[in-house]
Amino acid sequence: MWLDINPRLSTPIYQQVVDGIKEAVARGILSPGERMPTVREIAAELSLNPNTIAKAYQKLEQEGVIETMRSRGTFVASRSSVDLNLARKKLTGLVDKVLVEAYHLGLERAEIEQLLAESLDNWVKRGGK
C-alpha cells in the first residue's frame, strides 16, 4: 500500500495517516475525485486501529483534502482556489525551519535559492503536482 506508517515513531499514527494521504494527493498517487479506500480497508490492510483511521479522515475532511458524500463514500476533494493568505501563514513557518538549518550548515543565499529550485524541478519530474 502507498501509505507507509511506522507505529514506533513519536508522531501519532493518525497524524502519519493525515501526512501520508496529503503527500499521496500532492504526488498525484491519488487524484481529485478519486474514491478513497474506506476506513475499514485501510485499518484491515495495515492492521491499524479503525478509530485512529477515522480520526485521520475527520481531520483530512476539516482541512478540505477529502470529502464524504453521504452513502456514496469518501473522495479526494477537487482543489479549491488557493487562499494565498492562508497558504503564506502555513508555509512561512516551514520555510523558516529550512532556513535555520541552512544557516547552521553555512549555506549562502544563492545556494539556498538554487537548492529550492532544484527540489521543485525534481518534484515535478517525479510527477508531483
Next chain:
Amino acid sequence: MDLAIETRALNKSFDNFKAIDELDLTVPAGSIFGLIGPNGAGKTTLIQMLTGIIRPDSGDAFILGCSIRTRDGSIRERVGYVPDVPVMYPGFTVAEMYRLGSKLYPGWDGEHCRELHQAFNLPAGQRIRHLSRGQKVQVSLVMALALRPRLLLLDEPTAGLDPVVRRAFLHTIIEEVADRGTTVFYSTHNLNDLEQSADHIAALNQGRLVFNRSLEELKGSIHRLQLVFKGESPAEAIQALPGLLNWQCKGRVATITITGDQTAIYSVLAALEPEQWEEMDLDLESIFVDLMRAEGYGFAK
C-alpha cells in the same frame, strides 16, 4: 463516555499474595484496549475475574453495565474470551467444538464461524489434542467471535504464534472492531502489536494501576531528549528535573526521558542553557521499561 468495563476497588488475594489491589479501571466502549504489566502483575487474575471464572474478595466490576457478582451467566452470551491456555475437550474434533458452541450460545452465527474457520485454514476433522498451541488459540478465537460478542477478552492471545498467524489474528480482530464496534480488551507482552492496533493502554504492577491512558496521550506525555552542552553536562541539575524517569550523561551529551507537558519541559530545559537539544522518537517498549523502572521493577544493576 460509554464504558465496556469498569472496576471499582477490586481486590483479590491468593493466600497472602495480593494479586489485585484496590483496582479502579475503566475501559471505553469500542476501544482496542491493551493491558500490559510485568509477569505476576495480576493481568490474568483480572481477566479471570471479569469472565467470572474466579470471584473477587471485595469490590465490584461491571461488564457492559452488568455486575460480575450477578450469577445468572447471561452476560457470557455477549462476551468472547480467549484464555492464555485454551480449555477445550481434547477428544472433540474442531467441528464438534463448534457444534457445542452453537448449542451453548444463543447468538451463535454459524456462517461467521465457517468464514473465520476457512480464513484460518483450520482442520475441521482434527481432534483438539492433536492441534498445535497456535491452532488451539485460533479455534478459540473463531468460537469467541462466532458468538457475536460485544466485548472480547483476550489473555496474551498472540504469545507463541508465528508471525503469519499473529498478523492474521490481529487482522481478524481489527475487522471485527471496524465492522461491529466490538470492544477488545487484551493483555500482552507484545508491545509492537499494541503500538500498532491499540488506542488505549493500561499498565498493572503488583495488582495496582500504574496508568490508563490513550496511546496518543501516553506518547505525548513522555519525551526523550538529547541535550548537548557547551561544557560538561550538569548531572546534578539534570537529576533534579521534575518528572525525570531516566537519564544518562556522557561528557557534553545528556540523554533524558521525562514526563510532562512539552512546553513546560522545554522551559525547564532552556534554563539549563544547553547549546542545542533534540527530541528523539520513543517507542512503547522504551516507555514501558522506563515507567516500570521508575516503579522499582527491573533488574538490579
